[in-house]
Structure formats: C-alpha cells, structure tokens
Amino acid sequence: MIEFSAAASATTPLTFDPKRAQAIRLVVLDIDGTIAGENNEISPTVRAAVRAVREKGIQVAIATGRMFHSALRFYDALDLDLPLMTYQGALIQEPKTGKIHRHWTLAKSAALQLLDYFEQVDFQQHLSVHAYANDRLYVREVTPESQLYSDRTGVTLFPIGDLRPLIQECEPTKLLALSQNSAHIDSLYTHLRAQYSPAELYLTKSVATFFEATNPLVNKGTAVRYIAEELLGLSPHEVLTVGDNFNDIEMIQYAGIGVAMGNAPEPVKAFADWVAPDVESNGAAIALSKILLGEA
Structure with missing residues (x-):
C-alpha cells in the first residue's frame, strides 16, 4: 500500500463508475504541475504509485510541453x-533507440508572422521569446525570465539575436x-486566438506565464491517440490521462478517464x-492509487 498523509488521503468520492477503471491499459502523465511540483522532482510517493500501476x-x-x-x-x-511525447506532442521519440515516430514542425511563414506579432510595441517589452529547433533552445537574448526557465529545466540557452535567420533555415518545433x-500572456493568447483558427496554429498556455504555438495538428490528445x-x-x-493545465485539455478529453x-x-x-x-499533495499518485489500485 502507498502511504499518504491524512490530509492528502481525504479525497472526494469518484464521480464516475469505478468499473470503468477495469478497462484501463495505458496511463499518460503530464510533468510540470502533475508529477513534478515546486521542487522540480518526482516524489517517492508518485514513483511508487507508477511502479505499482x-x-x-x-x-x-x-506527455509534456517540455x-x-x-x-x-x-x-x-x-x-x-x-516513446516520450514532448513539445505538446509535436515530437514523439523513443529515448532508448532514438527512433522518431512523429515530428510535426511549425511552418516558417507562421513562425515568422508570430515573431512579428511578438515584437509589436504592445508586447515586445514584456516578452521573452524562445524558438525550439533540433531540440535546442534559441533566444534573442538572455533575459531574467529565460534564465529562470533555463535554471528550472536544465536547458542550455543559445542567444542569437534576431531569430528570423534561424527560422528561415529550419522550421521550429515550437515557439x-x-x-x-x-x-500579458492572457492578452497575447486572446489576441492570437482571434487572429488564427485552430486549423492554422495550435495555441495554448502550459502555465499562466507561458504562451506556446505549434503546428495546428499538434496537441497532447493527438499524441496520446497515436501511442494508444x-x-x-x-x-x-x-x-487514463492526468494533467493540470490548458495544454492537457485535449488528452483529458480523449481518455476514457481524464483526471485534472x-x-x-x-x-x-x-x-x-x-x-x-494538488501536485504538492501527490495528487497524481492519489489518482492512480484510488482509481487503478483500489486504495481509498
């Protein structure tokens, strides 16, 4: 049995027929805000629940935006x-063999339009812009926000000034x-959702301070569908899927059992x-234990 604190164990009853759990053969987990909290680590409790499942x-x-x-x-x-589903599902790759199952990039024209939009006077002073290509992170310059991002994720920053030559050379996986x-992120999200249809771009927020854009076919729902x-x-x-933010909605909707x-x-x-x-209460472990392992 997986041990939880008394407070964490005081969960609400399941709001669906528990018999649905008997059909589950695949669990898909988000990382940030789901299995990793403020300390940026997976707790022993979550690891134990995953092992038991x-x-x-x-x-x-x-499935992660990372x-x-x-x-x-x-x-x-x-x-x-x-396979590991990354960049909101834009890149699905096997870590052990390096085999790429899917890599859906953002069209150069769309990426360049987004850069132009990010650099409008309303947004430029407020935003740090990241371009991801060939699993590297390129930035115009190292801002305090970018440095914090790098420190948390362990990702090396490559400051190159104008990002346009990079995008002209290769389509990015994500902006x-x-x-x-x-x-500012809410404003950006609202403006661009009005400007682009879902058929043109996939736009989402993975946390309140991150606005992300990818190929319109990309989302965690299509990635989970591919694996499943x-x-x-x-x-x-x-x-069964477990997630914590707007970029998890599609996989929560897709799954037979979607957990937030x-x-x-x-x-x-x-x-x-x-x-x-919540994540600091090992909520993902509690979900797995309560739904799949039959623990109260």
Missing part, C-alpha cells in the same frame, strides 16, 4: 519504455513567449472525470 500490467507514458532532452530525466526516474506578468491506437492497439476507453489536478485552472477541471488533490 506498471506491476499490474498497465503501461505508463509521459523539450525532449529536458523531459528525459523524468522518463528515466519512472523507468519507462514507451514560446513567456512573461512573469500573466496578464497506432502503437498499442487500444481504444480511448482503455486510457487540484491545482488546475477551473476551466481545465471542467473537462475532467475526476479532480485529484
């Missing part, structure tokens, strides 16, 4: 073997704009079949 014959995978090499240490900590003022249906031959009702973390924004919780305790 796998011992029951249920497979486990990670870069591939930034997500690797979490993959290794859980001793996983399915990200970050600001410590979440109101194409690789494992499963149906949606055999999948207690620290998720209310609109995200609305899509979930059940809301777990």
Whole structure:
C-alpha cells in the first residue's frame, strides 16, 4: 500500500463508475504541475504509485510541453519504455533507440508572422521569446525570465539575436513567449486566438506565464491517440490521462478517464472525470492509487 498523509488521503468520492477503471491499459502523465511540483522532482510517493500501476500490467507514458532532452530525466526516474511525447506532442521519440515516430514542425511563414506579432510595441517589452529547433533552445537574448526557465529545466540557452535567420533555415518545433506578468500572456493568447483558427496554429498556455504555438495538428490528445491506437492497439476507453493545465485539455478529453489536478485552472477541471488533490499533495499518485489500485 502507498502511504499518504491524512490530509492528502481525504479525497472526494469518484464521480464516475469505478468499473470503468477495469478497462484501463495505458496511463499518460503530464510533468510540470502533475508529477513534478515546486521542487522540480518526482516524489517517492508518485514513483511508487507508477511502479505499482506498471506491476499490474498497465503501461505508463509521459506527455509534456517540455523539450525532449529536458523531459528525459523524468522518463528515466519512472523507468519507462514507451516513446516520450514532448513539445505538446509535436515530437514523439523513443529515448532508448532514438527512433522518431512523429515530428510535426511549425511552418516558417507562421513562425515568422508570430515573431512579428511578438515584437509589436504592445508586447515586445514584456516578452521573452524562445524558438525550439533540433531540440535546442534559441533566444534573442538572455533575459531574467529565460534564465529562470533555463535554471528550472536544465536547458542550455543559445542567444542569437534576431531569430528570423534561424527560422528561415529550419522550421521550429515550437515557439514560446513567456512573461512573469500573466496578464500579458492572457492578452497575447486572446489576441492570437482571434487572429488564427485552430486549423492554422495550435495555441495554448502550459502555465499562466507561458504562451506556446505549434503546428495546428499538434496537441497532447493527438499524441496520446497515436501511442494508444497506432502503437498499442487500444481504444480511448482503455486510457487514463492526468494533467493540470490548458495544454492537457485535449488528452483529458480523449481518455476514457481524464483526471485534472487540484491545482488546475477551473476551466481545465471542467473537462475532467475526476479532480485529484494538488501536485504538492501527490495528487497524481492519489489518482492512480484510488482509481487503478483500489486504495481509498
């Protein structure tokens, strides 16, 4: 049995028929805000829950907005073997063999338009802009926000000034704009959602201070569908997903059982079949234990 604190164990009853859990054959977990909290590590409690689930014959995978090499240490900590879904699912790659199952990049024209938009006077002074190409992180300059991002993720920054020549040379996997003022990100998100349709760009917020743009076919839902249906031959009702933010909505909707973390924004919780305790209370472990392991 996995040990939880008394406070963390006081969860609400399941809001769906527990018999649905008997069909689950695949669990997909987000990283930040789901299995890793403020300390940027996976707790022993979460690791134990994942191990117990796998011992029951249920497979486990990670779907994250992080870069591939930034997500690797979490993959290794859980001793996983399915392909790793990164960049919101834009890159699906096997860490052990290097095999790339999918790499959907952002069209150069769209990326250049976004750069122009980021550099408008309304946003330029507030934003740090990141371009991801070939699993490297390129920035115009090292800002305090970019440095904090680098320190947390362990990713090396490559400051190159104008990002346009890079994008002219190769299509980026993702563009990200970050600001410590979440109101600026909300404004950017609102403006661009009105300007671009879902068929043109996939736009999301992975945390309140991160605005992200990828190929329009990309989201965690399509990535989880690929792993479940194409690789494992499963149906949606055999999948359980756990996430905490707007970029997790599609995979929460796709899964037979979608779980939102207690620290998720209310609109995200609305899509979930059940809301777990927050990340600092080991909510992901509680969800796995309560739903799949039959522990109260």
